[in-house]
Amino acid sequence: MSTIKEYMQYLQAVRGCSQRTLEAYGNDLFRFENYCDNHGIIPDNAQSFEVQKFIADLTAENMAATSVNRHLSSVRGFYRWMIRFKKRKDDPCYSIHNIKTPVKLPSVLWEDEMADFASLPDTAGILWPVRDKALIMAMYSAGLRVSEVVSLNMKDISPSMEEAKITGKGGKQRMVFFSDETKEAIAEYLPQRKARLRMEGTDGKKLSLFINRKGKPISVPGVRWIISRYSKHSGLGKNIHPHSLRHSFATHMVNSGCDVRVVQEMLGHSSISTTQRYTHVNIEKMKNVYAKAHPHAKRSKR
Numbered sequence: 001m002s003t004i005k006e007y008m009q010y011l012q013a014v015r016g017c018s019q020r021t022l023e024a025y026g027n028d029l030f031r032f033e034n035y036c037d038n039h040g041i042i043p044d045n046a047q048s049f050e051v052q053k054f055i056a057d058l059t060a061e062n063m064a065a066t067s068v069n070r071h072l073s074s075v076r077g078f079y080r081w082m083i084r085f086k087k088r089k090d091d092p093c094y095s096i097h098n099i100k101t102p103v104k105l106p107s108v109l110w111e112d113e114m115a116d117f118a119s120l121p122d123t124a125g126i127l128w129p130v131r132d133k134a135l136i137m138a139m140y141s142a143g144l145r146v147s148e149v150v151s152l153n154m155k156d157i158s159p160s161m162e163e164a165k166i167t168g169k170g171g172k173q174r175m176v177f178f179s180d181e182t183k184e185a186i187a188e189y190l191p192q193r194k195a196r197l198r199m200e201g202t203d204g205k206k207l208s209l210f211i212n213r214k215g216k217p218i219s220v221p222g223v224r225w226i227i228s229r230y231s232k233h234s235g236l237g238k239n240i241h242p243h244s245l246r247h248s249f250a251t252h253m254v255n256s257g258c259d260v261r262v263v264q265e266m267l268g269h270s271s272i273s274t275t276q277r278y279t280h281v282n283i284e285k286m287k288n289v290y291a292k293a294h295p296h297a298k299r300s301k302r
Helices: 003-013 019-038 048-060 065-084 111-118 120-124 129-142 146-150 180-200 220-234 242-255 260-267 272-293 295-300
Strands: 163-167 173-177
Touching: 003 019, 003 065, 019 048, 019 065, 048 065, 111 120, 111 129, 111 220, 111 242, 120 129, 120 220, 129 146, 129 173, 129 180, 129 220, 129 242, 146 220, 146 242, 173 260, 220 242, 242 260
Parallel strands: none
Antiparallel strands: 163 173
8 A cells, every 4th residue: 555545544433524626635645646656766765855746747738736735745744644644754855845825815895795685685676585684684694605505404503592602624523693674584584495406305493505497405506506596596696606795794894993913712723814804805995995985096197
């Protein structure tokens, strides 16, 4: 068995990584292993310049910087594991830095736009309006990932519907909170959900909060399709997707003065740097306001 395969077994058995994470690590590391085989290198003994050459080749293939950095992260993890279990003394990735990536501001809806978007199910007359409003409000109110909202079960929600227990990335659990408007939307949706489940002969207590018209738990592609339908109907001129609602939640919280570390906990981010990008959104909005309002900024565009 190769050392890389041994490492993958460790990630699965000891670290308890999800199947999706294992596939990502596996694809990256097996690509590195193939590179080593093609260049007469034993991965266990690769030197720093050889890992650098692997990264340079990925860049030369016009691979996105984020993907190149992900490959590097996977290789780093492999060698850290080797060092931890005394399979190697030195780390060939120690002096190799990530490739700089352009800072992309998240796609967001500002407060008035979000209010308009959340009210669309009431007026659009498409899909399942009561469910769709509850879905949109839950995702925005609690800053949920699409994977989190589809796995949200009835048993995870408090009797008052004020809070819910969410299982996020890496199995990390956190509590999220629902606004009064969200609670009202969910309360209006639940009787229709119950009726739909009764019609399909399904026990609703064991299913996700959000279901499709067949009484089955709603899927990730299903949520994306719902949001895309309302995005096209909105007339806002923005490419709105499920993560836009999470971005909007975080941006509005930061803009309202909420401490970034509190927002980090609410979002379930493992790193504060991931959350801090929402401060850049705030700065970008201020730049736009400045450009429109300041007389000198106006003159500079003439």
